[in-house]
Every structure is written in structure tokens, then in C-alpha cells.
Amino acid sequence: MDDIVLETRGLTKRYGGVHALEDANFILRKGEHVAVVGDNGAGKSTFVRQITAVEQKSAGQIFFDGREVNFAGPLEAREAGIETVFQTLALADDLDVPSNLFLGRELFRFRLGPFSILDRKAMRERTLEALKTTAVKIPNVDNPIRNMSGGQRQCVSIARTAAFASKLVIMDEPTAALGVQETAQVENIIRGLKERGVPLVLISHNLRQVIELVDRIVVFRRGRIVASLRKDETDGNDIVSYITGVKGGQDAA
Amino acid sequence: MSEASHGLGGLKYDPRKKERPQELNVFLALVVIVVAFELIGRLFLGDSFLFNTRENVDTLFNNQRLSIIILQVSIVGIIALGVTQVIITGGIDLSSGSIVGVTAMVTMSFAQTAMVNGNPNPKAIFGEGLMDLPILVPVLVGLACGLAAGFINGALIAYTRIPPFIATLGMMVTARGAAKWWSKGNPISFPTEQYAAIGQGMNPVLIFMALAILFHCVMTYTRYGKHCYAIGSNEAAARMSGINVNAHKVLVYTIAGMLAALAAVVLSSRNLTAQAGMGVMYELDAIAMAVIGGVSLAGGRGSILGTVLGALIFGVIISGFTFLKLDAYYQEMVKGVIIVAAVVLDQWRQRGRVRG
Numbered sequence: 001m002d003d004i005v006l007e008t009r010g011l012t013k014r015y016g017g018v019h020a021l022e023d024a025n026f027i028l029r030k031g032e033h034v035a036v037v038g039d040n041g042a043g044k045s046t047f048v049r050q051i052t053a054v055e056q057k058s059a060g061q062i063f064f065d066g067r068e069v070n071f072a073g074p075l076e077a078r079e080a081g082i083e084t085v086f087q088t089l090a091l092a093d094d095l096d097v098p099s100n101l102f103l104g105r106e107l108f109r110f111r112l113g114p115f116s117i118l119d120r121k122a123m124r125e126r127t128l129e130a131l132k133t134t135a136v137k138i139p140n141v142d143n144p145i146r147n148m149s150g151g152q153r154q155c156v157s158i159a160r161t162a163a164f165a166s167k168l169v170i171m172d173e174p175t176a177a178l179g180v181q182e183t184a185q186v187e188n189i190i191r192g193l194k195e196r197g198v199p200l201v202l203i204s205h206n207l208r209q210v211i212e213l214v215d216r217i218v219v220f221r222r223g224r225i226v227a228s229l230r231k232d233e234t235d236g237n238d239i240v241s242y243i244t245g246v247k248g249g250q251d252a253a
Numbered sequence: 254m255s256e257a258s259h260g261l262g263g264l265k266y267d268p269r270k271k272e273r274p275q276e277l278n279v280f281l282a283l284v285v286i287v288v289a290f291e292l293i294g295r296l297f298l299g300d301s302f303l304f305n306t307r308e309n310v311d312t313l314f315n316n317q318r319l320s321i322i323i324l325q326v327s328i329v330g331i332i333a334l335g336v337t338q339v340i341i342t343g344g345i346d347l348s349s350g351s352i353v354g355v356t357a358m359v360t361m362s363f364a365q366t367a368m369v370n371g372n373p374n375p376k377a378i379f380g381e382g383l384m385d386l387p388i389l390v391p392v393l394v395g396l397a398c399g400l401a402a403g404f405i406n407g408a409l410i411a412y413t414r415i416p417p418f419i420a421t422l423g424m425m426v427t428a429r430g431a432a433k434w435w436s437k438g439n440p441i442s443f444p445t446e447q448y449a450a451i452g453q454g455m456n457p458v459l460i461f462m463a464l465a466i467l468f469h470c471v472m473t474y475t476r477y478g479k480h481c482y483a484i485g486s487n488e489a490a491a492r493m494s495g496i497n498v499n500a501h502k503v504l505v506y507t508i509a510g511m512l513a514a515l516a517a518v519v520l521s522s523r524n525l526t527a528q529a530g531m532g533v534m535y536e537l538d539a540i541a542m543a544v545i546g547g548v549s550l551a552g553g554r555g556s557i558l559g560t561v562l563g564a565l566i567f568g569v570i571i572s573g574f575t576f577l578k579l580d581a582y583y584q585e586m587v588k589g590v591i592i593v594a595a596v597v598l599d600q601w602r603q604r605g606r607v608r609g
């Protein structure tokens with residue numbers, strides 16, 4: 001019981017009549033990497049948005065780090081130690097890499113309310129450090145990120161998450177728009193998290209990736225969790241049959 | 254791994270190249286325009302735009318013209334500093350000209366002197382007790398006017414989600430009305446000597462420059478500046494990153510209002526009078542200076558330095574037309590064309606950046 005990092009009980013989200021997420025019971029243990037898979041519209045992103053309080057849940061409970069939490073917004077979730085890479089990039093295109101990494105949690109040389117003086121040097125150094133530990137290669141961190149490739153931007157987003165990762169990392173389809181090499185880079189970051197013992201919820205359509213990287217696979221279908229499969233007890237075909245509904249009539253955890 | 258492998262789908266991006274700053278382009282445009290006027294002047298008028306041609310004056314440059322150029326843009330330039338911050342956050346402020354009007358009226362009525370040439374002030378707004386006040390009083394009253402107007406703009410935009418265009422348009426009309434109502438349309442004149450001194454000589458230029466440097470630093474080195482760019486760049490991302498976007502917007506519009514109020518103080522002091530029609534169209538001139546200076550109406554890009562250069566281009570063009578002895582009508586028309594041209598240029602730059 002003590003080694004549970006994140007638990008949801010009966011987590012439910014409805015948009016008007018749409019039951020996007022129904023009665024999700026989910027457990028993530030210390031150091032564990034879990035994949036969330038399922039068809040488009042299965043409710044995976046909705047599940048993430050409830051945990052990170054981007055939206056307010058319709059029903060259910062969330063336990064994080066040993067206590068029940070009711071975050072008022074994404075900042076509270078982040079302050080509690082949940083770092084998220086959202087499916088839609090949450091980056092400011094006109095800012096450079098350090099500014100994006102430290103957006104909303106800048107380092108200061110001198111505190112003066114809203115006019116606090118930024119410690120640009122420290123932020124730049126820590127950015128280079130973070131990029132190094134995550135093995136992300138960004139040639140010139142001082143350029144605005146708008147002209148970087150989709151992959152590089154995604155890497156910035158992931159480096160931000162990994163650099164500040166304390167208790168839990170959630171990634172919503174981090175490699176969906178990436179090329180082969182960029183995908184490999186992201187997968188390396190994920191392996192780095194595993195080595196550091198940072199727990200992860202990875203949403204992905206890439207079953208090869210999922211089987212390679214994570215310990216356990218949770219399948220969503222039509223807003224419900226229909227299976228929780230240990231990596232060594234399943235394979236691609238098995239997972240697909242749960243995704244498509246050939247297997248798994250009733251809920252699992 | 255090969256060198257050219259980063260990037261998706263053949264995007265042009267040379268990672269080692271530091272991008273050329275937008276301000277450099279604006280500066281080059283300024284140089285080109287000055288050279289153009291110089292050439293036209295030499296060829297067609299036999300006169301120099303930039304250099305001194307009078308025998309009785311011993312200077313290299315035509316200092317008189319140069320000081321007029323910078324003087325005439327300084328007061329609107331002060332407003333443009335605030336407008337720049339607003340536009341960088343992705344907003345717009347149409348109310349600054351009217352804030353100048355109402356602030357000038359209110360401020361001037363606290364800056365009046367009791368006796369004019371030994372007689373009681375014929376334009377007195379308040380009784381004896383509120384005349385000959387120390388200079389701090391009208392200045393603070395003026396700033397308070399700008400603060401209130403800007404705060405209302407910001408609060409409307411942040412908390413009722415009215416588009417900035419509409420909210421500040423409302424303020425534009427309301428504040429102009431208030432300026433007329435304040436003294437039933439009469440001008441207010443005869444400020445104290447202290448107050449009159451604020452805007453004399455090259456003071457407007459000094460005030461403009463000091464404020465430009467101050468806000469350059471604020472926009473470059475503080476959290477406030479960083480968040481302006483972040484919000485203008487991607488408001489949703491700024492919110493998700495935990496930036497208090499609403500509070501920030503209120504602050505930005507409040508600062509813009511206070512800068513418009515400062516412009517009103519300088520202007521009314523310089524003119525020794527305040528009228529309800531003061532500052533009409535200043536909002537558009539200020540927006541033009543910013544846009545010419547490379548501040549993107551889409552938000553997220555531009556700088557105080559760019560706006561200062563934009564203001565200089567603006568001033569050079571106006572004086573260039575006077576120099577070429579062109580009608581004032583043409584000046585107005587060309588001003589309009591320049592504004593549109595600057596926006597079109599910005600659109601082009603935007604399109605160049607769209608990703609596949």
C-alpha cells in the first residue's frame with residue numbers, strides 16, 4: 001500500500017452526454033512505468049486531464065503520494081510533483097529554450113514582485129545541463145523555438161518535463177508526430193527516467209515502443225479500463241485484441 | 254548520425270545560425286529612408302535633409318531639423334512604449350489618445366496658478382484652495398487617472414473576456430466624453446511655473462529616452478517582460494505553465510494607461526494648456542510606431558528598441574514631407590499607407606514562419 005504513487009478510484013468525466021471516462025480504477029507503483037493504450041477517442045487524454053486538473057473531474061477520487069488530492073489547476077498538480085507532456089504542445093514559440101523550460105517557474109537574481117530580475121545565466125546553464133542528462137541535442141538554445149523542427153520542439157517539451165521530474169511524469173503521445181531518430185531520442189529519455197526511478201504514465205499508439213519500454217500496459221476502450229497486462233505475460237496480438245474489443249468484456253485494474 | 258538529420262520533412266533551419274535581430278532590419282530601413290530624403294533633396298531641391306547648409310550656423314548636421322524630428326515623436330513615443338507592451342501580450346489599446354485627453358484636462362485643473370498677471374486666473378476650475386499646488390499633486394493626479402483607465406481596460410479584458418479591441422474602443426469613447434465633460438468643453442490654461450517647466454525644451458525627449466531605457470530593461474530582464482512574450486506567444490501554454498495571465502493583463506494595460514497619462518502631463522505642460530481634443534489619433538500613431546518597429550500584431554514578438562526605431566522612422570517621414578514641402582494632406586495619407594504597409598510586412602513574416 002505504501003508504494004503506491006498514483007491511484008484513481010471511480011474516476012469519471014462526462015462532457016454533457018459524452019461519457020469520455022467511466023469509473024477508471026488505476027494504480028501506479030513506485031518506479032513503475034505504465035503504458036496507457038487504446039483507440040482514438042478511448043478517453044486516454046481525458047484521463048490525463050483529470051489527473052493533472054486541466055479539467056475538473058465529474059466524479060471519483062485521486063490519490064497521489066499517499067494522500068487524496070483535489071488540485072484546483074495544472075499548476076497545483078505540477079507543484080505537487082506531477083510533470084506532464086500534453087498532447088498539444090504547451091510551448092511559447094517566440095521564447096528561447098531556457099525561457100520555455102523555466103516558463104512559470106523562472107529563477108531570479110533579485111525578487112521584486114512581478115518585476116523580479118531574471119537569472120538568465122543560471123537558467124541557461126541549468127537548461128544545458130538538463131538537455132545533457134536527457135541527451136537532447138538542441139544546437140542553439142538561444143534561438144526562439146519557433147523555427148525548430150517538430151521533433152526538437154517536442155524534445156524541449158520532454159526535457160522540461162524530465163528536468164523537473166520529481167514524483168511522476170505523464171506523457172501523452174510524445175512521439176506521435178516524430179521521425180525515427182527523434183522517437184529514439186524520446187525513448188532514451190524515458191529509459192533515463194526508469195534508471196532514475198521516476199514513475200511514468202506513457203500514452204502511446206506504438207505497441208513496439210510500449211512493449212519495449214514499460215512494465216505494464218493498461219488498455220482503455222470507450223472510456224473504460226478493460227485490461228491491465230504485465231509486459232512479460234502479453235504480446236502485441238493480445239494487446240490489440242483488448243484494444244479492439246475481441247477480448248475483455250469486463251473491467252480490470 | 255548524419256548532420257542534416259534533425260527536423261521533419263525538409264524544414265529549412267540552420268541551427269548554428271543566430272537569427273538576425275528584427276531591430277537591425279528596422280534600423281536599416283531608417284537609414285534607407287534618411288538617405289532617400291537626402292538624395293531627393295540634393296537632386297530636386299538643392300538642399301540637404303540631414304546636413305547643415307546654412308552659412309551662419311557652424312554645425313555638421315542640421316541640428317534644428319534633427320531635434321524637431323525627435324521632439325515631435327517623443328510624446329507619442331511615450332505612449333508607444335505602453336502600446337508595445339500591450340501588443341506583445343497579444344492585445345491592442347485604442348484608448349491611449351483619449352486617456353491623454355482626459356488626463357490632460359484633469360491634471361491641468363490641479364496645476365493652475367491662482368494669479369495671472371496680477372489678476373485672478375480667468376480659466377480657474379477649482380477655487381483658490383486648489384491652486385498653486387506643489388508640482389507633485391497634478392503629476393500624481395494625472396498618473397492616477399491613467400492608472401484607473403488602464404486598470405479598467407485590463408480588468409474588462411482579463412475577467413469578462415471582452416476582446417481588447419472592443420474594451421479599449423469603449424474606453425476610447427468614454428474617456429473622450431469625460432474629457433469634454435470635465436470643463437464643459439472649455440480649455441484649461443495657466444499652469445504654475447513648475448508644472449510648465451516639465452515639458453519645455455528637450456525635456457520630452459529626455460523623458461522619452463529615460464522611459465525607453467527603463468522599459469527596455471523591464472521587458473528584457475524581468476519576469477514581467479518574459480511573461481508578456483509568453484502570453485502573446487501562446488496564451489494557453491502560459492496558463493498551463495502556471496502564469497497568472499489575468500493578473501498580468503491587468504498590469505500591462507495599467508502600465509499602458511499610466512504611460513499615456515505621463516504623455517498627457519508632458520504635452521499639457523509643453524502647450525501650457527489642456528483641451529478636450531488633445532491626443533486625438535495618438536493611439537493610431539503609437540500603434541504605427543510599434544508596428545513599423547517590428548512589433549507583431551499577432552503578439553509575442555517585438556521590442557522597446559524596435560518601437561523607438563519605429564518612432565524615429567515615423568518622425569523622419571513626417572519631417573521629410575515637410576522638407577519636400579508636400580501638403581499636409583499627403584502626410585496624412587502617406588501615414589495611413591505606412592501603417593498598412595508595416596502590417597502587411599508583418600503578415601508576410603508570419604507566413605514565412607508557418608510550419609508544415
Ligand SMILES: Nc1ncnc2c1ncn2[C@@H]1O[C@H](COP(=O)(O)OP(=O)(O)O)[C@@H](O)[C@H]1O
Binds near residue numbers: 039047
Ligand atoms: N472538451 C471535450 N468536449 C466534449 N467531448 C470531448 C472533449 N474532450 C474529449 N471529448 C470526447 O471524449 C472522448 C475521449 O477523448 P480523448 O480523451 O481525447 O481520447 P484519446 O486521447 O484516447 O484519443 C472522445 O469521444 C472525445 O470526442
Ligand SMILES: [Mg+2]
Binds near residue numbers: 044046087172
Ligand atoms: Mg489523446
